Amino acid sequence: MACTLADSLLLFKGSFQKPLCRRDITAHYSPGIFSLNSDGLIRKGFRRQRSFVTRNKVTFIRAVAVPVQQPAPVEDVEYRKQLAEDYGFRQIGEPLPADVTLKDVISSLPKEVFEIDDVKAWKSVLISITSYALGIFMISKAPWYLLPLAWAWTGTAVTGFFVIGHDCAHKSFSSNKLIEDIVGTLAFMLLIYPYEPWRFKHDKHHAKTNMLLEDTAWQPVAKDEFESSPLLRKAIIYGYGPFRCWMSIAHWLMWHFDLKKFRPSEVNRVKISLACVFSFIAIGWPLIIYKTGIMGWIKFWLMPWLGYHFWMSTFTMVHHTAPHIPFRNTEEWNAAQAQLNGTVHCDYPKWIEILCHDINVHIPHHISPRIPSYNLRAAHKSIEENWGKYLNEASWNWRLMKTIMTVCHVYDKEQNYVAFDELAPEDSRPITFLKESMPDYA
Structure with missing residues (x-):
């Protein structure tokens, strides 16, 4: 197991x-x-x-x-x-033939899955606003022992805002591109996520999914980095082990606020997004504190924000991480294999799928980011009919998470990954703890 x-x-x-x-x-x-x-x-x-x-x-x-x-x-x-x-998978797909191209897969999809429907798009906005408002109401009324449930709901609801901004960034929300930029910026502001910096980096993730050193979503740990310093090694073990479900916070800080990471043509748009985020911090946070106090800020903003990052981290690692899914060098990388064969479809409980607008129907999204979130299920059905034997599919379960968090650590060309406790067992007590404490249900 x-x-x-x-x-x-x-x-x-x-x-x-x-x-x-x-x-x-x-x-x-x-x-x-x-x-x-x-x-x-x-x-x-x-x-x-x-x-x-x-x-x-x-x-x-x-x-x-x-x-x-x-x-x-x-x-x-x-x-x-x-x-x-x-x-912990439902199916592991067989290898995609090398002569299959991404264009072959895209051309097999029905044209209607690419069509933008403004009614459906704004319906998703209404779902997110309503579910978030309900979450805030639940937090305000819940006794202390029910607050974790209210935070879980509200954190999942604000993840829906992220998915709406995500569609806007891919130009799959509205036929009006100015509206997309405005909606995307506003949707990300509550999360203090700068929209344009994220969009530029996320585009690179789609262009170079699971490409070693190039994919901007995440990278496996490099062996020389792991062995470079005892202090860094311990930090990496905790980050990729017990704290992995919140590692997107580190990614958010490292990738989205440094102007030097962007091309000159991108800097002005990045500055606008940063100004919006800092405006929310300068105005929104003091208003929350003024109305509810520091504890209110923690209850109504910080805890749902941590809930959002739990999903941000968890979704990201489940979508592209498994012992059999390789990261490849530029010379060996194949777009169709990475997007179809290297992306995971994972079913979550229905309420999560609704609040997060089907973002975990992820394979068609990587086949073409231009497919709106409300068309992902129809696109996935088509892909299953035409390419089903190549798909990696799972329903969320503890064994799946345990595999990722205790095995998928240091990059290895032959094995794909080497676990921390194989390389440094004396420093890997956090991984041992996860193995002993996490359930193994599939």
């Missing part, structure tokens, strides 16, 4: 100086790091402990090499089913 990935694996890297299993082995070849499951199948990225004897006790026998046309494990249906079970 995914909860014991880093504890129970025995890696095979070639055959030299490794223990041999006392049993017949039926092997399927795939480049990388492998292990043996109980059925004798080689599995990439797992180590399962078995009964072994050391090499000096092995009696060598003559073997005859017979060329057999066998599929690589990742192409094997049973192998992918087992991976899906271990990782």
